[in-house]
Amino acid sequence: MKVWFRRLHLVLALLSGLFLVSLSISGGLLLYAKDIQAWINPQYWLVEDKPNPLKKAYLPLSELVERIENKTQQKVLIIEQASQINHSWQARLANKKYLNINPYTGEILLEHRFYDTFYGFVMSWHRWLLYTDEQGKTPMKVWMSIASLILIIEIVFGVYLWLKPKHRLKRLKVRWRAKNRVLLHQLHGTLGVLFALPLILIAFTGMTFQWQAQTKAIVQWLTLGQVEQHTFKGKVSDSKNNFQLDKAYMNAKSALADGSVYRIYLPKTDQQPLALRMKMPQESHGYSWSWANPYSGEVLSTFNAGKASWTTQVWNFRYKFHIGEFIGWPVKVLWLLISASPVFFVFTGIYLWLKRVKVRQHQQVRENLKRAKR
Incomplete structure (x- = not known):
């Protein structure tokens, strides 16, 4: 049985090796991609302080939207606020272009396509190997998720191979002065065991973006609960009145007063509300919502994900x-090391396999020579 698991471990590594290496390198870059692009081109991603805009208040939302739409002649659909006061905000236009904007002055710092930025490039590499077909679809996306699933299976096989013999804990010791083949074999096994759980969880959480229904069902089964979701499907009824965007924004924000605004979804039609995606203090990311009537300013509904069920918290x-x-x-530094580990596992695994093949070939040659002498 152990021999068969070792062979499956090897075959899966050979089949998925290039995908895993790609996921590993692009995933590591993605951790710091936003910092890298801000460092390379700070004039696009950081707000200059000449004169110091950080001492000023943000422009009212209505004025910010008006300035953008007057300059671009395009409707603003989404505005994403930066978590740091010296970072530019991003706006998405109706023509699918993005803008980096100074929220203090309304100045447009950069107009771009999302996947033309360094962060967007690395993300498209990580998620679908940069390949988009003529219909704009990304067929390689599913293969990257399959590679993540194979990685999980590989880790399970590797842990089994470690658990099978006796003296498991002793085999986690690395002899740094050993020969290269022995040293790499020990590092391969030891790091594989130490990184097993976080790697499985990182791979699984990556799969949730492709196979959402299936992975959500697994989370719900493990946590014995249901993921709560809330969307406002109603229509606003005062579309004949004057647009009161600032009032609606402030009321929607005040409805979840302890939260911070992450994204602003402006109405696409006269019957749609203003929607704020917000991050509550209990949340790791913005999953709470507040909706308001952009004509009357009335708060229509809220969803505080910070007070949602345990299952919802785990999923979010x-x-x-x-x-x-x-x-x-x-x-984040630890995640960088863990993200890089599949590259090490793939190359050391193949190296150790080639070494075993070479040893077997030498043994076969010696046996053939012995038989010839007889």
């Missing part, structure tokens, strides 16, 4: 867990 935590943005920078 998957994004921040996947990218290592929780607790602080030490976790």
